[in-house]
Amino acid sequence: xxxxxxxxxxxxxxxxxxxxxxxxxxxxxxxxxxxxxxxxxxxxxxxxxxxxxxxxxxxxxxxxxxxxxxxxxxxxxxxxxxxxxxxxxxxxxxxxxxxxxxxxxxxxxxxxxxxxxxxxxxxxxxxxxxxxxxxxxxxxxxxxxxxxxxxxxxxxxxxxxxxxxxxxxxxxxxxxxxxxxxxxxxxxxxxxxxxxxxxxxxxxxxxxxxxxxxx
Numbered sequence: 001x002x003x004x005x006x007x008x009x010x011x012x013x014x015x016x017x018x019x020x021x022x023x024x025x026x027x028x029x030x031x032x033x034x035x036x037x038x039x040x041x042x043x044x045x046x047x048x049x050x051x052x053x054x055x056x057x058x059x060x061x062x063x064x065x066x067x068x069x070x071x072x073x074x075x076x077x078x079x080x081x082x083x084x085x086x087x088x089x090x091x092x093x094x095x096x097x098x099x100x101x102x103x104x105x106x107x108x109x110x111x112x113x114x115x116x117x118x119x120x121x122x123x124x125x126x127x128x129x130x131x132x133x134x135x136x137x138x139x140x141x142x143x144x145x146x147x148x149x150x151x152x153x154x155x156x157x158x159x160x161x162x163x164x165x166x167x168x169x170x171x172x173x174x175x176x177x178x179x180x181x182x183x184x185x186x187x188x189x190x191x192x193x194x195x196x197x198x199x200x201x202x203x204x205x206x207x208x209x210x211x212x213x214x215x
Contacts, residue, residue: 012036021101025074028176029084029121029186041186044107046095046171047198047214048162055155056212057204062154065201067147069115069172072137072193073123078185081122085177088115088140091170109173114143121187137195138187147200150212 027041056062069088093108095101119140126133150169153159158168190196198214 017102017104019100020103020105021099022097024190024192026071026174026189026191027186028086028174028189029078029184030177031078031184031186039186042173042175044091044095044109044171044173045191046091046166047169049159049165050213050215052161054159054212056151056202056210057154059148059152059154061205062151062202063204064144064147064151065203067114067142067144068199068201069140069142070137070195070197070199071140071189072135072195074188074190074193076121076123076185076187080124080185081120082185083118084121084185084187086115086117086119086140087113087175088142089113089173089175090146091173094167094170107173114146114172115140121185123187134195135193137193138189147202150200151202 026043026045028043030038030040032038089109089111091107091109095107101107117140119138121138123136125136127137127139128134129139150159153168158164196215200212200214202210202212204210
C-alpha cells in the first residue's frame, strides 16, 4: 500500500484448536505478549523398546544407578540460557500413534511427578556424557522408581514388544513455568534425534556401567 488514506481495521481471531500429534518438534515453555497474552507450550510423548523381548536378567541381580530423560534441542523462541521450572509426570492414559490429537486436548497423568526442578535451558552449549562431548541437549535426572519398575519387568510380557510396552509404560507429560519472569522462551526439541531418549543406567553383580535406551 502506498497511500496514507487507507482506513484499515485489523483483528486477530484465535483458532479453537490445532492438530498437534506426530509433530516434527516438541515445544516447551512460556511467553507473554501484551497483545496476544500468555502462550504456554507443554507436550506428551511415549517411548519404544530398544529391541523386542527385553531381558537383561533377574531384578534380584540388577541395581539401578539413575534414570535420565534426554531431549535434543532443535531451536528456541525468545531468550536462551533461561531457568525453566520443569515438571515431568507419568501418563495414566494411553496415547496412540494412529490417533488424531488436538492442542486443546487433555491427557491424564499421575499427579506424583518423577521430576520437578528448576533447570537451565541452554540450546548452544555441548554436554559431557560419559566422558564424551555430545550435541546440545537437555538432561533431566528422573526419580529412580521409574527405572526400577521397568527393570523389574525384565523378561516379562510387558517388555515383549512395543504394543505391550506402551500399554505398560504410557509415556510422559512434560510441562514448565518460566522461573525468571524477565526471561520468557519456548524451546523446541527434536523427538527423532539420537540424543532424545529415556536412558536407564544400572549395573549387575558381575558388570558395571550398563544402560538401556528407549527412543
